[in-house]
Amino acid sequence: MSSKVRVRFAPSPTGPLHIGGVRTALYNYLFAKQQGGDFILRIEDTDSQRFVSGAEAYIVEALTWLGINFDEGTHVGGEYGPYRQSDRKEIYKKYVDILLASGSAYIAFDTPDELEAKRNEIENFQYDASTRGQMKNSLTLTEQELKSLLDTGINYVVRFKIEPNENIEVNDLIRGKVIINSSELDDKVLYKSADSLPTYHLANIVDDHLMKITHVIRGEEWLPSAPLHVLLYRAFGWTDTMPKFSHLSLLLKPDGKGKLSKRDGDRLGFPVFPLQWTDPKTQEVSSGYRESGYLPQAVNNFLALLGWNPGNDQEIMSMDNLIELFSIERCSKSGAKFDYEKGKWFNHQYIQTQSDALLAQLFTPYLNASGVEAEAAYVEQVIGLVKERVHLIPDFWDQSSFFFKAPEMYDEKTVKKRWKEDTSAQLGELCGVLQAITDFSSANQETIVKQWIEDKGYHLGNIMNAFRLAIVGESKGPHMFDITATIGKVQTISRLQTAISTIQYQA
């Protein structure tokens, strides 16, 4: 009789959601949906110092774009709310008092300065069983002193009282049993009277319990504090319903050492955030996957495979496939270097599966930005011709601008290589040949033009390459007659004439 699976994604609104955070959210979502469970968004804004306005809205928008949807959360409500920790102050205070009453926690008055001094004085100072006797707290002060200090309204914190020399076991679904001795842990601050807010650890445990979370799937950076969390569950008497833990490996830099950071994206030229973000303070703009021309399906698929695999060779998986196949046990223990090239490959794969109409819709803003207005049907036709060579949506412009605009200049290298002494004359003849064609379909043009080339004894490559140069401006693009059939006879001949009168033969 296991209870319904409930998992949460619990980011802090301290800035845009990092791509590693997106992956954590995705894995939680996949697990929840596979188990028929609930997925909850909880905003952990207990650090008033680092709060960034707009960050919460960003998180919701980013995950919505990716199709990672929540059953409960700040934006959708739910019966376990409120889902923003700053709205739950009274709740935490109550639980702090419970720990204080049971003797599992104590009040400490040491100021940040005093602690700093202590750290300088004693190497590897840790506020724990071995040192708490020398500090200013409710364990060392008399009841009188304590009372009078509290009466002054002075700031204090509540610390968790950790008993030393006990091996704490954490059973991690990915890593197995992890054991750490409680003497390694310090008496963590659980609550600050200065802002009446709990710290992460207390709020996290209380909320996970109250929200009936069954599985905690989070980043590896939390592994060292997992034993502390186990101890907190025990202190509250919640061991029976303690969630199962899974600590995900981190996303690493594509090159060099260390975890993936915003700087790597700037340095190597790829987005580290799902959506573009403008820093409210500095106005600095960070690029996003959406604005860079990624399809959400590709981002999900790419991220899903960075630290997890289905156990076979399957790589292209829809969200439904992922939900079906995902398993925590198959998450890898080691960190994954971020491979941006592979991400582009995934996007290329997904672009091939999208309809020309949808791609046209995504491409249109870029077209407009380049000063082009075109009929949707025409854009779709062009997209059908070039989509197989496109990796990101903006690539459509590089691959198809000549369908919308006549070349304004001709690539010099190509001119040198492809424009021969007699090219002008030959293309002049070609204009006549094309002019006479009534059925301007690609196939018909090809038949007639190739016949003409053969009859004249011209060199196919010479004619075609010069033809392409005149129409495209450089040496690239799809099948030549597909281009001319698309832009039409008038435009084709006009471009040929422009090229003939513009390009000079260079000996």
Next chain:
RNA sequence: GCUCGUUUCGGCUAGUGGAAAGCCUCUACUUUCUCAAAGUAAUAACGCCUGGUUCGAUUCCAGCAACGAGUACCA
């Protein structure tokens, strides 16, 4: 420093007590009027460590090393 975690081709990774597989990237070839794309092929790895268990270890164990994370009145 201390604690915990991790270690298979350049990258993501599969897998195994006895022939180490797939994908991305790179390279070559093919198709073609070009560029791409696609197809084919090829290259390439078990921590150049030290011990142990074993007939046999990439696989199990110990040590070492490297890398990562944590070590805040941040999450």
